[in-house]
Amino acid sequence: MSNWKIYPMDFGKIDVTPVGMPYTISYMGFLLDNGNKKILVDAGIHERVIVDGKAWGGCPAWAGIQNVIDALAKLEVKPDDIDIVLYTHLHNDHAGACSLFTKATHIFQEDEWKNLLDPMPNQLLIKDYDLGVIPELKQLKCVKINSDVEIEDGIHTYRTPGHTVGSQSIGVETGKGLYVLTGDSVLFRREMYPEMNYLISAEGKKVSLPPVPGNTCLPNPNTTHNDYDWYRSLSLIKTLIRDDAKYLIGGHDSENMNKVIPE
Numbered sequence: 001m002s003n004w005k006i007y008p009m010d011f012g013k014i015d016v017t018p019v020g021m022p023y024t025i026s027y028m029g030f031l032l033d034n035g036n037k038k039i040l041v042d043a044g045i046h047e048r049v050i051v052d053g054k055a056w057g058g059c060p061a062w063a064g065i066q067n068v069i070d071a072l073a074k075l076e077v078k079p080d081d082i083d084i085v086l087y088t089h090l091h092n093d094h095a096g097a098c099s100l101f102t103k104a105t106h107i108f109q110e111d112e113w114k115n116l117l118d119p120m121p122n123q124l125l126i127k128d129y130d131l132g133v134i135p136e137l138k139q140l141k142c143v144k145i146n147s148d149v150e151i152e153d154g155i156h157t158y159r160t161p162g163h164t165v166g167s168q169s170i171g172v173e174t175g176k177g178l179y180v181l182t183g184d185s186v187l188f189r190r191e192m193y194p195e196m197n198y199l200i201s202a203e204g205k206k207v208s209l210p211p212v213p214g215n216t217c218l219p220n221p222n223t224t225h226n227d228y229d230w231y232r233s234l235s236l237i238k239t240l241i242r243d244d245a246k247y248l249i250g251g252h253d254s255e256n257m258n259k260v261i262p263e
């Protein structure tokens with residue numbers, strides 16, 4: 001039986017007020033450990049994309065590859081200990097520190113790689129991707145996948161496009177059920193459960209949120225590339241988590257920070 005543990009990690013912060021969300025959110029990564037293998041889900045941001053203190057969308061940000069090294073060190077893990085880096089997608093805050101993990105196999109969806117190689121003008125403007133990771137990933141051992149794959153016993157990928165064309169979610173079998181790491185397919189639980197009236201900011205503060213019209217799941221125009229795909233992916237994730245928010249681990253949901261899951 002698979003018995004993975006999930007360690008959400010703090011890779012830095014970004015204040016998303018300039019794009020209409022008045023709070024600071026965490027850059028996050030997740031260590032998956034079953035006592036035999038170590039998998040890192042998402043690799044943080046590189047400081048080269050934080051220019052004059054601002055990153056994606058002109059938002060102030062505080063992060064870099066040292067944050068990734070420090071967060072792993074808190075768990076007594078060195079970059080060379082990581083066997084696999086699994087990317088939910090290749091946005092700048094999820095792939096930036098890839099070059100730290102020279103011993104690992106790096107796994108992502110092929111259409112995400114194609115988008116990174118040839119971003120649309122609006123993606124270049126808002127700085128969705130860090131083009132600096134292209135030559136770095138080319139030096140690393142990469143596996144590009146095109147479907148849902150069993151990566152290890154108890155670790156599955158599920159294609160969940162919408163946020164990006166090649167986004168995927170990661171299913172993790174634990175001793176207490178399947179948890180799903182959604183990357184930015186679902187940034188916060190509130191996106192799937194709009195009746196939630198709060199969010200935990202990167203500072204650990206409870207921020208009250210205004211009601212969503214009709215308690216309807218609504219795609220965020222700043223973070224959704226394709227609304228049709230996003231709704232379909234939301235349905236799949238909802239099925240995987242058995243419609244229980246507890247099993248949903250969003251890509252920037254500070255609510256999970258520094259926990260060990262399952263608790």
Ligand SMILES: [Zn+2]
Nearest residue numbers: 089091163184
């Ligand atoms: Zn993203």
